[in-house]
Amino acid sequence: MIAAIDIGGTKIAGGLVAPDGTLHHRTERPTRRRATDPGEVFATVTEVVADLAADPRWARVDRVGVGSAGPVDIARGTVSPVNIGAWRAFPVVAEVRALPQVAGAPVALGGDAVAMTAAEHWRGAARGFANALCLVVSTGVGAGLVLDGRVYPGPTGNAGHLGHITVDLEGEPCPCGSRGCLERVASGTAIAAWALDQGWRAPAGAPSGATAAAVADSARAGDPIALAAFDRAARALAAGIAATATLVELDVAVLGGGVLRAGELLLAPLRRHLRSYATLPFTRHLAVRAAELGTDAGLIGAAALALD
The missing domain is CATH 3.30.420.40 (ATPase, nucleotide binding domain)
Structure with a gap:
């Protein structure tokens, strides 16, 4: 099972995705886009992960994927979403990996459009x-x-x-x-x-x-x-x-x-x-x-x- 996180200027969503692409247990929270403290914005990610971890299927999660509004830098594991002012070169990969529920599991990062591309190529119109x-x-x-x-x-x-x-x-x-x-x-x-x-x-x-x-x-x-x-x-x-x-x-x-x-x-x-x-x-x-x-x-x- 893969834990998936989708970070946007309006909402931050999470889900558990099976290896065949089936989405389970979707959850979301409004993005604290007007926050000035990066940690306050990341608190929403923490809440989303906690929601996912409460599902019994979380025990089978062995990796995490993060799609984010950009720009992103997958080499550095950072994001600077235009519409989330508190995040500039925010180390989202390191922060997600440090969550106790994730416990150092591999975390992959991509921009939201690249994530959409991966989805449509895997399961959709492409x-x-x-x-x-x-x-x-x-x-x-x-x-x-x-x-x-x-x-x-x-x-x-x-x-x-x-x-x-x-x-x-x-x-x-x-x-x-x-x-x-x-x-x-x-x-x-x-x-x-x-x-x-x-x-x-x-x-x-x-x-x-x-x-x-x-x-x-x-x-x-x-x-x-x-x-x-x-x-x-x-x-x-x-x-x-x-x-x-x-x-x-x-x-x-x-x-x-x-x-x-x-x-x-x-x-x-x-x-x-x-x-x-x-x-x-x-x-x-x-x-x-x-x-x-x-x-x-x-x-x-x-x-x-x-x-x-």
């Missing part, structure tokens, strides 16, 4: 493909790579970070320090911001407010600005996916994350634009699929990293 790009399109855009049948995290665990490749040479500055990044065009935040800038307004009483979900609702109703916002995001994603396929030769691109709740509003124009960008013979066969594992991907992926 299963059976030797070369895959898996994207998380949400508040930001993250991604991971599978090359020659294995998840490829790179030396620090950040390989495949598609959200910060430039897709617009004259684009707006990005908090990462570059400009015109894919994330500034195709994330849920960017979709809503662009639509608002073009004159779209969320319908009165919309439960989600001025968000990508509200833009999607308007697009389904035929609003031209909302439809254009998703088309623009899809075009940027297609350009990034095609560039990656040209560089490393891919078989499939798998997309997950909150923005993918829009379904074909994003996927249909993405496939159309991909035909314009993935034009070389070795890229034309590239398939596009929706992720299959949903909110369980982080935990299943963390377990996959631990098994690997």
Whole structure:
């Protein structure tokens, strides 16, 4: 049995995962994201591990997998999540290994997008493909790579970070320090911001407010600005996916994350634009699929990293 931990800016989740990828006994706690003391944030991880350890199956746990919002550094075992201000180069691997329930068992670390990639390749939409790009399109855009049948995290665990490749040479500055990044065009935040800038307004009483979900609702109703916002995001994603396929030769691109709740509003124009960008013979066969594992991907992926 593998103990899996999924660390995000909103919640920290845990689960027990069997060697076949079946998730058992899921638990979660809100992240103390406004805490200034690193130990206060880690206290939530401690609570999650204690919940898991109370399950009788914990006796069979022989390793731990941790997936975390990034940046991460798997060589050093540290994380610096953008949305958890108290953690900068926080030694999460050492801290988890030191917990009494873990008792020095092996601990594997990966970024959340790499964990999602490992999960979808093991149990989801990328299963059976030797070369895959898996994207998380949400508040930001993250991604991971599978090359020659294995998840490829790179030396620090950040390989495949598609959200910060430039897709617009004259684009707006990005908090990462570059400009015109894919994330500034195709994330849920960017979709809503662009639509608002073009004159779209969320319908009165919309439960989600001025968000990508509200833009999607308007697009389904035929609003031209909302439809254009998703088309623009899809075009940027297609350009990034095609560039990656040209560089490393891919078989499939798998997309997950909150923005993918829009379904074909994003996927249909993405496939159309991909035909314009993935034009070389070795890229034309590239398939596009929706992720299959949903909110369980982080935990299943963390377990996959631990098994690997």
